[in-house]
Amino acid sequence: MKTHQYDVVVVGAGGAGLMAALYASQRAKTAVISKLYPTRSHTGAAQGGIGAALGNMEEDHPEWHTYDTVKGSDYLGDQDAIEFMCHQAPEIVYELEHMGLPFSRTPEGLIAQRPFGGHTNNETGKPVRRACYAADRTGHMILQTLYQQGIKHGLTFFDEFQVLDLIMVNGKAAGVVALEIATGEIHIFHAKAVIFATGGWGRLWEITSNAFTLTGDGAAIVLRRGLPLQDMEFYQFHPTGIYKLGILITEGVRGEGGVLINDKGERFMDRYAPTVKDLASRDVVSRAIYIEIREGRGINGQRYVYLDVRPETVNKYAALDGRTRPDGSPYVVTAEELLAKLPDIIDFCRTYLGIDPVTEPIPVQPTAHYAMGGIPTNIKGEVLADENGTVVPGLYAAGETACVSVHGANRLGTNSLLDIVVFGKQAGIHAAEYAAGADFEPLPGDAADFARAQLDALLQSKGQERIADIAAAMKRVMMDHVGVFRTEEGMREALQTIRELKERFKHIRLDDRGKTFNTELLSAWELGNLLDLAEVTTVSALARQESRGAHSREDFPKRDDQNWLKHTLAWKPADGEVTLRYKPVVITKYQPKERVY
Amino acid sequence: MQVTLKIFRYNPETDKKPHYETYRVEAEPTDRVLDLLEKVKGQQDGTLTFRRSCAHGVCGSDAMRINGMNRLACKVLIQDLGTDHITVEPLLGLPTVKDLVVDMEPFFEHYRSVKPFFINNDPPPQKERLQSPEERERFDDTTKCILCAACTTSCPSFWLDDQYVGPAAIVNAHRFIFDSRDQGAEERLKILADQFGVFRCHTIFNCTLACPREIQITKAIGEVRKAIATGRLD
Numbered sequence: 089m090k091t092h093q094y095d096v097v098v099v100g101a102g103g104a105g106l107m108a109a110l111y112a113s114q115r116a117k118t119a120v121i122s123k124l125y126p127t128r129s130h131t132g133a134a135q136g137g138i139g140a141a142l143g144n145m146e147e148d149h150p151e152w153h154t155y156d157t158v159k160g161s162d163y164l165g166d167q168d169a170i171e172f173m174c175h176q177a178p179e180i181v182y183e184l185e186h187m188g189l190p191f192s193r194t195p196e197g198l199i200a201q202r203p204f205g206g207h208t209n210n211e212t213g214k215p216v217r218r219a220c221y222a223a224d225r226t227g228h229m230i231l232q233t234l235y236q237q238g239i240k241h242g243l244t245f246f247d248e249f250q251v252l253d254l255i256m257v258n259g260k261a262a263g264v265v266a267l268e269i270a271t272g273e274i275h276i277f278h279a280k281a282v283i284f285a286t287g288g289w290g291r292l293w294e295i296t297s298n299a300f301t302l303t304g305d306g307a308a309i310v311l312r313r314g315l316p317l318q319d320m321e322f323y324q325f326h327p328t329g330i331y332k333l334g335i336l337i338t339e340g341v342r343g344e345g346g347v348l349i350n351d352k353g354e355r356f357m358d359r360y361a362p363t364v365k366d367l368a369s370r371d372v373v374s375r376a377i378y379i380e381i382r383e384g385r386g387i388n389g390q391r392y393v394y395l396d397v398r399p400e401t402v403n404k405y406a407a408l409d410g411r412t413r414p415d416g417s418p419y420v421v422t423a424e425e426l427l428a429k430l431p432d433i434i435d436f437c438r439t440y441l442g443i444d445p446v447t448e449p450i451p452v453q454p455t456a457h458y459a460m461g462g463i464p465t466n467i468k469g470e471v472l473a474d475e476n477g478t479v480v481p482g483l484y485a486a487g488e489t490a491c492v493s494v495h496g497a498n499r500l501g502t503n504s505l506l507d508i509v510v511f512g513k514q515a516g517i518h519a520a521e522y523a524a525g526a527d528f529e530p531l532p533g534d535a536a537d538f539a540r541a542q543l544d545a546l547l548q549s550k551g552q553e554r555i556a557d558i559a560a561a562m563k564r565v566m567m568d569h570v571g572v573f574r575t576e577e578g579m580r581e582a583l584q585t586i587r588e589l590k591e592r593f594k595h596i597r598l599d600d601r602g603k604t605f606n607t608e609l610l611s612a613w614e615l616g617n618l619l620d621l622a623e624v625t626t627v628s629a630l631a632r633q634e635s636r637g638a639h640s641r642e643d644f645p646k647r648d649d650q651n652w653l654k655h656t657l658a659w660k661p662a663d664g665e666v667t668l669r670y671k672p673v674v675i676t677k678y679q680p681k682e683r684v685y
Numbered sequence: 686m687q688v689t690l691k692i693f694r695y696n697p698e699t700d701k702k703p704h705y706e707t708y709r710v711e712a713e714p715t716d717r718v719l720d721l722l723e724k725v726k727g728q729q730d731g732t733l734t735f736r737r738s739c740a741h742g743v744c745g746s747d748a749m750r751i752n753g754m755n756r757l758a759c760k761v762l763i764q765d766l767g768t769d770h771i772t773v774e775p776l777l778g779l780p781t782v783k784d785l786v787v788d789m790e791p792f793f794e795h796y797r798s799v800k801p802f803f804i805n806n807d808p809p810p811q812k813e814r815l816q817s818p819e820e821r822e823r824f825d826d827t828t829k830c831i832l833c834a835a836c837t838t839s840c841p842s843f844w845l846d847d848q849y850v851g852p853a854a855i856v857n858a859h860r861f862i863f864d865s866r867d868q869g870a871e872e873r874l875k876i877l878a879d880q881f882g883v884f885r886c887h888t889i890f891n892c893t894l895a896c897p898r899e900i901q902i903t904k905a906i907g908e909v910r911k912a913i914a915t916g917r918l919d
């Protein structure tokens with residue numbers, strides 16, 4: 089066992105972790121620990137853009153961005169945090185540009201921007217071009233740029249180290265326990281401050297846009313240490329995943345004029361969102377697709393619809409909508425332009441579907457995509473222990489694993505890339521500041537015991553269950569009953585199944601008992617995390633008897649501000665029942681009203 | 686359909702030397718090779734070890750040799766291989782850690798050696814630095830790199846001498862050398878003019894064929910060589 093000492097330890101090297109580390113390291117001795125090589129983090133998969141009201145294409149204001157985000161959150165987002173993020177947005181996008189990020193450009197040489205769902209001109213209600221993009225690989229460029237800066241500034245990386253536990257001493261964070269994947273050796277990182285930036289947990293569901301490695305490790309670790317998770321019932325399904333595979337087709341495709349079409353050849357979003365149509369908020373579009381499919385209008389009666397971005401289709405509907413270019417001329421696209429703006433999307437379709445989206449429509453279905461909930465924090469990235477906002481000294485979280493909450497019940501596209509850089513930066517600054525005024529807590533002698541006990545239990549388990557079977561069963565039941573539409577009955581069944589699966593999980597059998605690169609052991613440990621998060625998600629969702637944003641209950645179809653305009657906090661003691669408590673939403677300027685697009 | 690997978694196996698804890706193991710799996714023609722590896726690991730042999738993350742060709746985790754060619758396992762469909770016999774082996778030229786996992790450190794070390802980061806010492810303007818769409822286009826191709834190592838580990842010059850920085854490092858230098866906003870071209874060109882730099886390239890094109898992002902690597906290397914030779918960036 090090795091022990092290391094750093095002022096600040098950042099767990100995770102996606103956009104949030106790297107941004108946090110770049111800032112923390114300016115003042116404090118900082119280490120970044122990541123189970124993946126940093127450039128393999130899922131931030132690199134983000135396609136469409138990062139939201140900021142630069143106004144490079146047309147009039148726009150941070151305040152419009154703020155309102156759109158509040159509305160998009162179905163009024164569950166905390167308005168102080170949203171306002172902070174949206175007003176920071178232009179500055180932080182310029183900061184990324186100054187780091188060398190190669191944004192696409194306007195003819196004038198400015199950062200190019202495209203429309204995205206839910207982002208509007210607040211006066212006309214029409215889509216506004218607010219998503220700053222680098223072709224359809226914005227996340228790749230953000231991740232690469234931040235990693236490059238990490239090299240430039242000599243950041244210390246522990247690559248392919250998997251964090252298994254958080255060390256808490258006297259109620260304060262005191263470090264983490266990690267496994268060096270290549271050797272199987274346990275390392276203790278003794279620290280004054282710990283920042284979790286471990287990303288999401290899309291692997292809870294059968295169809296997902298998320299990487300194999302998005303298993304909610306950070307959230308599950310914190311939960312096991314007796315801290316709550318917030319708003320876990322709010323999980324976003326992106327409307328357009330490639331049929332069966334779940335691979336994301338960015339909303340940018342609809343931003344460029346693509347439309348959704350059912351089996352009858354109808355552009356059905358007309359009926360669900362008459363003003364912004366295909367660019368309505370994600371929850372709205374995902375539900376619309378489900379309803380079309382359920383009512384038999386999926387393509388050939390199957391569980392998918394078409395996303396049509398053939399130039400003739402785009403131009404036809406752009407003309408019907410009266411869409412114009414910035415100079416006022418009618419909006420017309422050519423195949424070449426689409427190819428230039430969406431090269432990766434076109435490549436995905438060719439590779440995985442054998443179709444060319446410029447000449448054929450793309451079969452799509454909603455795909456599990458983004459966790460609005462997570463580790464509760466304030467604007468500084470400080471982790472909160474309860475409904476009264478009590479701060480856990482030395483513990484920080486940022487990015488998808490955190491819940492600030494800027495996304496409330498439904499995240500707008502482009503707001504996550506913004507969230508990870510804005511709040512990654514905040515967490516980094518404040519963790520370093522905290523470390524400057526804090527001492528190291530003494531390390532307990534048994535600091536690594538809990539982590540080791542978890543691994544030993546998995547290694548020594550002598551049952552016959554295969555982890556792949558348990559994982560498949562969990563994903564199926566979550567997809568069927570804790571997905572786009574939910575009912576009491578379905579979720580009770582899901583909960584029952586999850587509890588049975590947790591029992592079965594105690595009787596697994598691993599083939600690999602070795603130390604070197606034991607990915608089977610780590611997958612088993614990750615499955616344990618997912619099972620915990622499945623339970624917490626389902627219990628939180630069962631309790632919330634209303635429909636809001638991504639949480640859509642068929643038995644309670646209306647939003648209920650009287651009773652449910654509040655955040656859920658869920659605790660889960662080891663082998664105990666999930667308990668729920670609630671805290672109010674921060675409302676500053678915008679009173680809740682009905683949400684129409 | 687039934688597919689036969691012949692997989693390179695090596696576990697340093699138990700094996701003196703590597704061997705091959707054969708597995709038969711049920712597959713759809715549209716399955717990715719990665720899906721089959723997952724199936725083997727999940728249902729037949731949990732000890733089979735490989736890296737993977739995104740599963741759609743954007744993270745660079747699962748470059749390996751598939752029927753002799755460097756490919757991302759998540760970007761090759763069974764139907765594209767034209768055979769139901771698939772041989773899967775680790776990348777060449779990097780030490781094998783276990784099964785299909787190689788030690789990536791030497792690869793990343795070369796990458797870091799070319800200063801793969803933005804250099805511009807002028808104080809930045811309040812807003813963005815301007816760059817025309819044409820200037821941006823100039824280095825677009827090399828911004829796509831996902832550091833999968835498929836190129837470098839397919840290069841005979843690298844196999845011969847692993848001190849050669851390799852195509853991936855040159856691609857990442859190119860991305861900055863031809864960025865109109867960057868000022869570090871001279872430093873990088875000096876590094877690449879070194880005996881282990883661009884002149885090791887014998888335009889064999891293996892790298893370009895291997896690149897899953899379809900980057901015109903040999904062309905990029907040629908442009909860097911020309912810049913060194915002429916002292917001009919055009």
Ligand SMILES: Cc1cc2nc3c(=O)[nH]c(=O)nc-3n(C[C@H](O)[C@H](O)[C@H](O)COP(=O)(O)OP(=O)(O)OC[C@H]3O[C@@H](n4cnc5c(N)ncnc54)[C@H](O)[C@@H]3O)c2cc1C
Nearest residue numbers: 100101102103104123131136137251287487488502504505
């Ligand atoms: C396909 C796709 C497209 C998207 N497009 C957009 C878009 O256009 N705009 C937008 O705003 N958002 C988009 N999003 C959402 C956004 O990309 C993500 O929410 C965001 O990138 C998450 O960043 P992160 O830094 O929080 O986590 P990630 O980038 O997921 O990084 C997580 C990090 O944690 C590390 N880690 C995890 N567990 C452990 C552990 N136990 N020990 C050590 N390290 C660990 C991993 O190695 C990794 O480095 C998209 C998401 C997907 C899936």
Ligand code: SF4
Nearest residue numbers: 830831833834836896
């Ligand atoms: S240039 Fe291509 S093959 Fe080489 S590392 Fe980059 S993406 Fe991989």
Ligand code: FES
Nearest residue numbers: 738740744745759
């Ligand atoms: S798993 Fe990411 S590139 Fe294949």
